[in-house]
């Protein structure tokens with residue numbers, strides 16, 4: 519008998535009919551002879567609705583109380599799904615994160631899971647019950663309810679699968695797998711049979727919202743077999759794999775993009791040791807995460823310094839920067855919140871210098887200006903004006919042979935780039 523953890527996202531449980539449909543799927547898995555633990559999200563739109571409610575009362579809702587509110591979205595769906603299972607004659611029980619003892623730190627709205635007890639879950643499974651657990655939430659050492667960040671139900675599922683040593687963790691969603699890029703932006707995007715864990719981690723951290731980053735980190739750390747599938751269509755989905763030694767790698771596996779960034783620049787800062795620290799120190803003290811950083815050194819003893827932050831932090835970062843720029847006698851500060859980051863990801867590019875130049879030429883041919891560049895072994899990211907996002911992603915998708923009807927470029931040991 520296998521133990522399967524299944525997670526159903528917001529769209530999959532968005533209406534009573536869909537919850538009934540999920541119940542049918544869960545029962546099918548159970549009747550095939552498996553133990554089943556189900557993690558569910560709030561009904562689609564519900565978490566946003568709750569955030570708006572909070573903001574109607576308080577412009578900056580206290581984090582502890584906001585988490586209390588947001589956790590109720592998932593509490594609705596666990597009970598409804600469990601009722602649907604019971605109605606069909608199956609013994610089932612539902613639990614909130616706190617009841618399962620999903621212990622987290624106290625970083626409200628972005629809490630990290632530290633430990634899962636899950637004894638109640640194991641005991642229910644032993645007597646043949648289906649167990650339904652609320653995603654996205656936990657409890658800290660003081661007993662306060664915490665949430666795990668947007669998309670956090672993915673992480674609940676993978677962490678539970680790790681704690682219970684499940685045979686597979688299945689993430690059911692509204693697309694039938696992981697695609698070469700967001701299929702809502704590129705209609706020619708292609709579903710991947712498999713993707714390496716390393717690539718999935720890059721895709722997630724570079725903005726692909728199909729899986730929360732932390733769920734992929736968990737899967738990697740505990741070697742949880744992970745699959746992304748559709749709630750609405752049968753199919754194999756996409757398997758996240760750990761070994762790829764002998765596989766013929768595509769040069770590029772996917773294109774990720776992130777619309778949530780903003781760019782800040784300090785112009786004409788004095789070019790002396792310590793200047794980067796002087797600019798970024800106050801930003802990090804304010805707990806604002808910095809992503810890309812570029813510094814241009816000019817000949818006249820001045821330097822231009824540019825970095826990106828989350829768009830939600832843009833105003834705050836700009837305020838801080840205006841203060842510190844005055845102190846260091848920089849010429850000017852300006853910002854641009856209307857940028858996006860676009861990234862090519864692929865373990866196959868490791869040995870290929872040509873990928874970057876092909877990427878830059880493709881964007882140039884479309885008249886798209888590149889504002890910043892950053893690279894690592896298996897990814898290249900550029901910052902461009904947000905109005906070119908769709909155009910840029912589609913052009914690159916075609917240029918790198920990712921279109922459904924295209925010929926995929928592969929790493930055949932020679933420079934294909």
Ligand code: ADP
Nearest residue numbers: 527528529691692696697699700702726727728
């Ligand atoms: P859920 O509510 O089930 O968690 P999400 O909206 O969080 O679903 O994630 C699924 C969505 O992720 C898809 O509808 C799709 O638009 C988006 N997406 C972004 N990048 C990709 C990708 N590379 N492959 C598939 N889907 C992607």
Ligand code: ASP
Nearest residue numbers: 559565654668669670671
């Ligand atoms: N309901 C939460 C959200 O909308 C968590 C999740 O769906 O994974 O972000």
Ligand code: MG
Nearest residue numbers: 527669727728
């Ligand atoms: Mg999600």
